[in-house]
Amino acid sequence: MDNLLGLWFESGIYQMATGQAGMILICMGLLFLAIRKGFEPLLLVPIGFGGVLANIPGAGLAFSAAENAILAGDVQFLADVTQLLGAEIGSTAKELVKMYDGADYAIRHQISEMAYAADHHNGMLYSFYSVAIASGIAPLLIFMGVGAMTDFGPLLANPKTLFLGAAAQFGIFATVIGAVALSAFGLMDFSIADAAAIGIIGGADGPTAIYVASKLSPDLLGAIAVAAYSYMALVPLIQPPIMKALTNEAERQIVMTQLRPVTKREKILFPLVLLVLVALVLPSAAPLLGMFCLGNLMRECGVVDRLSDTAQNALINIVTIFLGLSVGSKLEADKFLDPKTLGILILGIVAFGIGTACGVLMAKFMNAVSKQKINPLIGSAGVSAVPMAARVSNKVGLEANGQNFLLMHAMGPNVAGVIGSAVAAGVMISIVQGMLAG
Amino acid sequence: MDNLLGLWFESGIYQMATGQAGMILICMGLLFLAIRKGFEPLLLVPIGFGGVLANIPGAGLAFSAAENAILAGDVQFLADVTQLLGAEIGSTAKELVKMYDGADYAIRHQISEMAYAADHHNGMLYSFYSVAIASGIAPLLIFMGVGAMTDFGPLLANPKTLFLGAAAQFGIFATVIGAVALSAFGLMDFSIADAAAIGIIGGADGPTAIYVASKLSPDLLGAIAVAAYSYMALVPLIQPPIMKALTNEAERQIVMTQLRPVTKREKILFPLVLLVLVALVLPSAAPLLGMFCLGNLMRECGVVDRLSDTAQNALINIVTIFLGLSVGSKLEADKFLDPKTLGILILGIVAFGIGTACGVLMAKFMNAVSKQKINPLIGSAGVSAVPMAARVSNKVGLEANGQNFLLMHAMGPNVAGVIGSAVAAGVMISIVQGMLAG
Amino acid sequence: MDNLLGLWFESGIYQMATGQAGMILICMGLLFLAIRKGFEPLLLVPIGFGGVLANIPGAGLAFSAAENAILAGDVQFLADVTQLLGAEIGSTAKELVKMYDGADYAIRHQISEMAYAADHHNGMLYSFYSVAIASGIAPLLIFMGVGAMTDFGPLLANPKTLFLGAAAQFGIFATVIGAVALSAFGLMDFSIADAAAIGIIGGADGPTAIYVASKLSPDLLGAIAVAAYSYMALVPLIQPPIMKALTNEAERQIVMTQLRPVTKREKILFPLVLLVLVALVLPSAAPLLGMFCLGNLMRECGVVDRLSDTAQNALINIVTIFLGLSVGSKLEADKFLDPKTLGILILGIVAFGIGTACGVLMAKFMNAVSKQKINPLIGSAGVSAVPMAARVSNKVGLEANGQNFLLMHAMGPNVAGVIGSAVAAGVMISIVQGMLAG
Amino acid sequence: MQPSILEQGFDLMLFGMGTVFVFLTLLVFATRIMSWAVNRFFPEPEPIMAASPAQPSPGSTAAVDPKVLAVIQEAIHQHRAKHMP
Amino acid sequence: MQPSILEQGFDLMLFGMGTVFVFLTLLVFATRIMSWAVNRFFPEPEPIMAASPAQPSPGSTAAVDPKVLAVIQEAIHQHRAKHMP
Amino acid sequence: MQPSILEQGFDLMLFGMGTVFVFLTLLVFATRIMSWAVNRFFPEPEPIMAASPAQPSPGSTAAVDPKVLAVIQEAIHQHRAKHMP
């Protein structure tokens, strides 16, 4: 009979809180968008599924051993933890978990050891998160794979499109200002680290966003990743109105000169030039851009095709599954159902819009100061969202002139945007960590 | 000269105990069965090979750093360990290792640190076991791959075959009773956790058996995994006599109506329905069934085929190699050569037999209460052992009626059996951990 | 303004030391050799790239959390570390790092915990090194893949070519003598462990060299791996003069009898025979030769082709990327730019030369005592460097007699050399660890 | 009082087997409801035969002579036979 | 005095956006110099069109009737379409 | 007394090289015995040439016109050349 009662107390229906039920519905919605609407399914299917798993009541898949031990509610254990954390006597398990998450490394370490000793275990998704994201490894490996899939030919044929990729990053920093303003006016409670992590949504680059969020604001990682991938999928809806509002018909009809041929040697040397520049100027961007350059070098050098092939296929697929599930672990109800999430979603779309606009405006500015005209529609591709944004440039261009194929021209700013947001990521991590320490 | 003596003392011939020699022969037998007789070679080749490696005397590949340090026999270290474990002075190294294995987490942690400090290392197979099995990750990833290989079409066309999959799980629980009875009558010394882990052999599902054994009874894992995979390979010998004994010629000739077409949408929704049911009713089965559903969703949703492909190929292959070697580490002589192993082998085959019988009987019962007749031969497929058991149903059916192809009909209960044993695994882990804590 | 200054102090140009700049140039040279000259590109591309990353000033990618914390230079932290290490007050960060690297496990552990608590992290390459090489796993997995790619047919057809593989290992041990002689005469400061690790370059086998160096002399690993792979690529230049100098025209024209057919069963049994011999005679070689035999068994047994396929492709490619980057982490300037590196490069080429010569001389000796003549040119293939050395034998043979194809005959000693150096590796690790403990 | 191991075993069997049956019964109902709802409210134009182990992908409307394609698939199949027994 | 969060945000924007522009400007120059140097001192015999997404591998000088090859590539392509959307 | 590093080196050479030779000599004998036993007691019907680098898999008895198969294999080979140099 005890067993029967035990099973009932353990069952999900008994334990299910409204928050968890709501999160499961939200995650089902993400799965629907991914599967039926084609929203970045490679990431959103594992993320959504991981989110459901994270919210299964009583399973504790997204919790560490320490959190699971606290939630299990053994009286002696809770008393010890209350004392270690310096919490008020009689604090609830949820309050203790929150204090534990914010505690010093040494205290967390001690409580962890106690939890292991009491035979509690890290949840499956928590383990995936530790190995894949907290270590930084998964986003870096995905970035290596992306590097191995990237053709810098169009960029090398027309290097000044790098400026378009630079301008579009203003979306990132404008959003930082937006986030701190919300804080300053007391509407939200974002720290400077939170603001930086939210801003990176404007980079329109999934692995970069996850990497930055994991370093600066892991609690917001779930909402940031969901926002980044969702808006990347929505680029064909978000960008065209902005692009059309900022250009006139004549500008949209500009025909660009055909790109010059690029030699194999330039393609081999480009990742090395980029790497040296990172080494000289911006060491904090070395992990992200280093792995990206390694992937691209493996692709272009022509002598390690089997490594490049694995980086683009088996390895990136394996890592994607774990990355998605790990991100899903941050969709746990207590972390996600927070007014901050709403703020992140709003700021994220603003970031995309500003980035798009700045890319287009920069193109117009370059036309004003240079003889060789560029079609300002390719400026919007500078937000990255490879290759979706470039395809949008091409489509809007074809609407204005049915013979004007901009796809290849837009690939230049598109991959420049990847470099640009990786640079922004590096500099933000470096500055914010300095601010927090200083 | 010292070196020469040292090498001789280190050589395997000098150190080889009868047990280790015997285990190497047994493992060679497993390799023979796998390679020559086709017994589940994907698992039994790495398991058998790992078993040989684990029994190489003096190599310590299956031991932790602490065990290796104790066996190395430094006088001061042994004295310290003897004191920490509270062992009698003069205990042999083997006795100390046994006490160490049974000691509390805190003491084991302390001795481990001492061993690392004294420059001892975890053996290769021990490391594999820690990462692949003790963490639970390898069986879960294999289950994800199995999910990505599973077609629920036949089950969806005829959902009531789920009852056959349920009935066949009685093999699991009957075996639990058998194991505790052996204990109660003093013939063997199985705890309730051991009994549950042995029972799961009746689930006829390798990764499930390994997952449960790793959680409840890691010392018996080697024997349980070997029994599970061996009997799965023997399904074509074990099942037909039971199936024929419980059915008459007329029953075996029952022709089933063709399965209705199943739409893609039903196939996409089924893993989600199953997942929600797990979340509501049985959180303890969430890791196993969650990963299984994820694999199946990736297969069916049609938008992440590259992830599904990797889950079915590169990833499952890599994990299989490590899983097999890790299981092999538990074929170490001191752990495997034990009367318990004999008990496990006997109980295992009994479990298969009872499961088969219950599946067939359930089919006959369903025929007695329902109009739509089912051929009772497909009941035996409810033990899982996918797809071997379904093929056996088909073969025995063809013997009775050369035109009656049961394969597709048997695939329904066959995959139902996978779900059934995962449910049984979840509930057993949950109940037994409650009993041990309570 | 503070931020601007901070970024400048953080920039690579400000921090770059001559050593790091030099190492980046050297690594670019490695990349040039790999990409343009085809020097073992699968390894040297990731190694060279990893070397550049390791020398990015201020990024700390190759450092542990403790080293990064010391180099970060927080005053209180440095004071604590100085005291813990028993260093002189006022020691520089570099001196403290050096002392830390040489300190006891317990003190290193304590400083590590302090560094984590102060929010410092292991560099990316350091993490890769810990997981891939310090654990021994990456070289072992590569060896498994190599086993799965190796055809022992030619060796089985003519087992006495194993003697050629044995003789060529004299290059290893002669180099050990060379290294200790340099030490004894005060020219270099190699320990016996260093000498053994350097000697293994003569094994002409990348993963074996990395495995031994990681166990015996991790600080020299970078130089040893670079030397091993570079000289393997140079085999077509190094070997022919030695081969021609030690043979006359008549010997080089010896036509060998065609190899007998080898049955599948012999090929399946050979890795098991080798494994049993390792178990009986040389447990210390069990990890290397065990994984090698497992790979070969998976290849030959014919029932686990999907595992063998993965071991030869996805798995070995993934591991190669991490192995290369990890080796690159040891090309950090302070470790690589040392007179020892020059010694290693010189000793390495001597090892290759002596190994080649001994192989050829052994073949001539066997001709002197046996009736069945062998072409001494296949002796040089005993150094391994599979399949390059066998191709060199074939090429030099064709120069002497355009109809005499030696390739298949040379594959026997070639794969024998792999076994030979793995045996040498096992015995060296075992003897040296005995010497260090004794 | 600590229950005997036999009692524990029977408890485990009772609650375990009960849960398995309850769960799979719920799954039967949930599956039936799901299938009914899908076919009632969201029917697909072309249902796929349950018996077919692999569905043709939507992109495979042959632009290639089916015979040649068959030859190639046979070749790929034979090639694979080595790798996936 | 600890700067306000708004000040921190503006600092971040200023130095961040500045760094992005400086870095990418340096990259424009470095790329131009590299391209110029390559084409000036180490020209390749046959340049590859930037527009071509995939370069033909050096080994693919067809020893097979191009039509058959096209058929096969179509088949491989269709086969892949399932696996890499 | 701690032996000098030179003594240690010579010890290492002596015992190391000795072990290598002893081990490989044992392996020669063990291999010969194994081969003899296999061919004496368990002979295979059709021996496989040692020289052939890849064995035809048992399943490849051509049901396809060998010429077409050759064309396809050439195509696959060329396709692979890019990926596995």
Ligand code: NA
């Ligand atoms: Na971007």
Ligand code: NA
């Ligand atoms: Na089952």
Ligand code: NA
């Ligand atoms: Na060798």
